[in-house]
Every structure is written in C-alpha cells, then in structure tokens.
Amino acid sequence: MDSTIYQFIALDLPPLLAALFSAIACAILGSYLVLRRQSLLGDAISHSVLPGIVVAFLVTGSRSTIPIFIGAAVAGICSAFLIEVVRKFGNVDESAAMGVIFSTFFALGILTMEQAAARNVDLDPDCLLHGQLETIFWYPPNDWATFFSWSTLGSVPAEVYASAIAAFLVIGFVVVLWKELLISSFDPALCHALGFRSDLIHHTLMVLLACAVVASFKTVGSILVIALLVCPAATARLCTDRLGVHLILSVVFACVACSTGYITAAFGPQWLGYEQSVNVAGMIAVMSGVLLGGAACFAPRYGIVARRRTGRR
C-alpha cells in the first residue's frame, strides 16, 4: 500500500469519519431544536452532561463508553427535567431557567473534575471541552489484500462506532416518527388535540439529544457540539421552507463544515509554512459559522442581499 494513502487511512480517516457521523446526528437533531425554538436546550444539555460523565468516570474508574454514556444521559435528562421545574415554579423565563440549571450542573462537573485531576486521575478537562479529534487513530493492515476482512472492521476505533451508532439511531428515529415530529414541531396545539403525546416526543428528543452529545464528546467536545447542533440547522433554515429539504441541507452543511474544517486545521498551517497543526474541533465550528454567515448574507430568499433587492424585510 502506498505510504501516503496508508497515512491518510490511519491518521486522517478515523477522526474525519467520527466527526462526520457526529455532525449528521447533531445536524438532524439540531434542525428539530431550531424549528421548535429550543436551540438553547442543546446548549444547556451539552453543558449539563459534564457532571454525569465525571461521576461515571470516578465510580467505574475507566473510560469505557457504556458507563460514561449512562452517566451523561442521566445528567442530561435530570437537567432537562429541572429546567422544566424551575420554569414552572420559578416564575422566570425559560432562558433564565436554563442559565440557572446548566451553569450549576457545569460548575458541579468542573469542581469534581478538578478534584479528580488533583488525585492524578487521567481525565483532562480541556479534552472534554475542546474535543480531541487528533488523538483518534487506527492501525489498519498495511496491505490491500488483508485490508478487506472482518478483522479490519474490528480494529476501527470505538469513537467512530459510537458516533456512527448515534447517527443511525437519530436517522431511524426521524424516519419512524416523521409525521409525529412534524406535527408536534409545527403545531403543538393540533398535535395535542389529535391525541399525539407531544410530551413523549419531547422527552424522546431530549434523550436522543443527550445520546448524540455524549457520542460527540470525543470528537468535538461539549461546547463545540453546540456549533454542530445549531449552525448547520440555522443555515438550512435560511435556505428552505420544506422540512425534508431542511434536514438534508443541514446534514450537507454539517458534512461540508466538518470536511473543510478538518482539512483547514490539519493541512492549512503546513501550506502556510507553519509547523504546528491547529485545533480541529475549533476549526469545524468556525467553518460552520462561516457557512451560516454566508447563508445569512447570500441565501436565495431569506438572505440579507436578497431581501434588500426585493425590498422585503
């Protein structure tokens, strides 16, 4: 096998795949969040899963995926529930309720994490926050003949599998509950009147959101997950009025942001004659922001330029 290709498959393909799968899961869920005007809930949940992850890590003492996943999902669901409680009884508006809950959860997470770090536990706060795409690599067989076998598939890094499972789970969810999601997102009153359980749909969405956030942890980190949830969906919102097109476009934008972000971060500095590569996850977020900015200016109907031209506001 050619050494350049091998290097690509070993070093660049796994992080790229993991990022792409997370991006697909996040973009689809994010589309619904944006349409349901709950985009800050993604923000809130991605902050609040932190204590769950730290506690699960401290209890089991391992980085294995399943306990961490359970801890994070429990923390995420708890925070969604508490936000609801505070909003109902606290007489404050929803964003303030979110602010209270997610910052308290996040503070709890940081405190336990620092305590764990003080005891030389192998848990780096920056990795959970900023992602560590660079550390995912793969040792596939260095030969095309043995490359296409089942054992190769087994050696793919677990992060890729985790994000792939999340992506397929989300796609399956949307395909199965297409019309329920449609009606509860656009007309909650009609949904209620027709006897669909909109609260159940909401809770399922929250659980899936927690899953997607946790699966994306290793790749893009808890804060930059928000970029993948919100930016591609908002970009698609500026480009179309149809839900199906919206979902497809947001997935496309997310994938474009991921690949361009990855390429810019991994190879861009070298083209400029700079030795060090820069943070990939941050670059992906920047690229998704660039796409959103472009759409805000130049989208066919709802962009600023198009509106100026037609004289609409």
Add this chain to the structure above:
Amino acid sequence: MAFFSESSQLATEFADAFAVMTLRAGFNTALVVIGTTCLGVAAGVIGTFSLLRKRALMADALAHSALPGLALAFILGSLLGIGGKQLWLLLAGAAISGVLGVLIVQGISRTTRIQEDCAIAAVLSVFFGAGVVLLSIIQGMGTGEEGGLHHFIYGQTAAMTRGDALLTLMAAVATIMVCTLTFKEFRLICFDRGFAAATGWPISTIDFAMMAMVILITVVGLQSVGILLIVALLVIPPAGARFWTNRVSTMIPLAGCIGGVSGYLGSVASALLPGIPVGAVIVLVAGGVFFFSMIASPTRGLLGSTARHLWMRIRIAEDHLLRGIYERSEQMASSAEPHPGVYLDSLALTRHWNWLGRLLFLSWCRARGWIEIRRDKMKPEEAPDREEAPFGTILLLTPRGWEQAGRRVRNHRLWEEYLTTFTDVALSHVDYSADLVEHSLSPTIIAQLEASLATRKGAAWLLRKHRSIHPLDGTPETRASQPENHPDNIPPPSR
C-alpha cells in the same frame, strides 16, 4: 501526643481560615476577597435588570465571544514584545470581541428569520471555536506564558495581583453606583419600554448603558469566575431573589446579597485551597441559595405552594361533603319519615372519593367535630322494603357541622342567585359555575354579594332561608320544582 499535635494542626488551620474570612491574612488576600465579593454584589444588581429585561443569556454569548479577543490580544502583546499577559490589553481584546459577538447576535436576529436564542447559541459556539483555534496557535508559539489564558476559561483568583483585585473592585463599585443613580430609568426600561418611549425617555441610550454595565461586569469577572461560568453570576442570584419578592426595589439588594455571599465564600475557599476552581465554588454557592429559595420561600417556593394547594383541596373537599350531606338532608326532610342521617353511598351519586381519600377525609371531618359516623346495623335482607337502597356508613352532621354546612351552602346559593340574577347563566349550568368560585369567596366578597342582591331583591329577601334554585336530584331543570306559593320562593328579578 498524636492527638495534641493533630488538634493543634487543626487549630492552626482553623485560625488560618478565620484570618482569611475576617480579611486579616495579608493585604493582597483581603483585597482579592473584597474585590470578588463586590463583583458578586454588582453582578447580582445588574443581573436583576438584565433578567427582567429578558436578556439573561446574552451575557453567555458575550462571555464566550470574549475568548478569541483574549487570544488575539495575547498574540498581539507577544508580537509587540510587551508580553502576552498585560491585563488591560487582554481585557480590552475581550471587551471588543464580546461586543462584536453581541452585535452579531442582534444583527442576525433582527435582519434574518433566525430567532434570538438560536443566534445566541450559534455565535457563542462559533466564537468559542475560533478562540480554541487561536489558543492552539498560541500553544504552538511556545511563549511559555499561555497557561495564564486558561485561568480565564475556568476562573482563578489565586493568581490575582493587587492591581487586578483593585480593578475588579473599582468596576464593581462603578456598576453599583450607576445602577443606583439610574435605578428609575433602568426599572422603566425593564417593565414598560413602550411607555418609556412615549414619555420621551431616550430608550436606546438607557438600553446601551445597561448593556455597557453587563459588558463591564462580564469582562472583569472573566478573570475570577471564568468565561464558562460568568453568566451564572448574572443569572442565578436574581433568579433566586425573585422567589422572595414581587418588588424590584427589594429584589435588587437581595440579588446583590446572594451574589456577594457567593463571591465571598468562593474567594475564601480559593484562598484556603489553591487547587479549587473559584468560579465553580461561586456558582455552586449561588445555586445552593437558589434551590433553597425555590423550596423554602413561603410565597412562591415549592413547599409553600404545595401546602397552599393541599389546604385548598381539603377546603374544597370539605365544602363538597358538607354541602352534599346538607342537601341530601334537605331532600329527605320533605319526606314524612324522620331520617337518622345520610348514607355515604347515596352521596356517591354526586361525589366520589377513592378509599384512602375517603378514610383520611372522613376522619379529618370527624376530628374537626363536624360529622358523626355510624354503621348501619341492619342487613339488606332484614329490611327489604326500605326505600333507600344503599346500606353501610351513615354520616350525621353535629350541631357545629350544621352551622358550618349552612354557611357554606348559603355561600353556594348566594353565588348561584347572583349568577342567575346578574349574569344570565342558565339554571342547568349554575351549579357548576358556582362551584368554580364558591371555595375562594372571602367575607368581603360575601358582604358585597349580599349588598348587591339586597338592592335588587329587597332587604327582607336576605333574611329568608334560602333553598336551592335548581332541583337537587338533577332531573328537571326548572324553577317550577318549588311550589308557587312556597314561603321560601324567590320572586323573579324585576327588569
């Protein structure tokens, strides 16, 4: 011996803690504690306004967008050769990029179809991503000073110098002064923008002044609380204070106190235990106060409102039971046979309780001395010709119970009478409509009700014994069920 050395060590530790808490552990430590406390107070005060203005999470976007500015300022400082850790340069960079972020949020939400919350989430994540990229570039530069920037993400007061603490203190005092002087204007803008504009106040200037205070506190607070958690200091104390009061003039000092206590405890903990992230401690203290308020506040807390709900439900159930017995007794009084009481099962036609509720509730009413409970000793087969079909528990009103029931039934009927006389509610609906209101009638309202009915029907009407204006067994729906010449009959309203 071991015990003594241990206890003396404990005593020294305690003395240290006491010294820090009473500001006697060196000038620098005292300044840091005072500065952070004042920061908490100022954040609580200005946070109240931004919470009431429904801009609570704007500070989150602001703080996150400050990261690329910080990093660029660091790079600029290093390139100019004045060192990356010039505080004024860093804070200026943070302020500029933070303001840029807020402007972009407002621009997006005003000019495009994207909602404000979505714009906030997008801007904060993209700016933070750019900041992370710049941080990784700084790490590649190898200036050896980049660790200082991480303090801005999580917050650290241990490394604060005297100048840093003084800056924090001054910014906090300035904010508190501005908020005190412009209290009237800020309050106006929070509650009624339209009115403020109509009476000629410069609303955009006032709005800008408020935002400037938020920016000042956020940027200064980055150092001690950190980018990720500064929003909590602006949101949690006001949200906690909201539970205790409905007046903004009380809410502001209360929020200031909560913020101040959190800042004080956070900085003291940080002075004693250097490894502890201050921001997290501050936020957790504030969060603790918030949850305490949410549970314990008498007017709006969970416990208070649950107790009030429970008491209301008990009162409603009492009303229903007493009225049920009273009306049943009335019906049976018209039959020739004297009645010993009311069968519980005969009430089941109109009222229903589950077995636990029935057990608890009947004992409650007996404990209050309103009813007596007897068992019917006769078996069904012994009295086959008994007209009343059900057998079992018999409820008897005591004299006190009669008095209570009479009063409650009278309230019900007064309200029914009012509804039919003044508001044209149909007779078939009047029982239900009265039931919605009668449980919360205060003596004042009863007096008003009596007065207005007396003016319509004459004072003598009030002194009569009031019968129900609709049939109680639920079948025919006319007033005619009462004989025309009945002494209790109420004359139709004269129109």
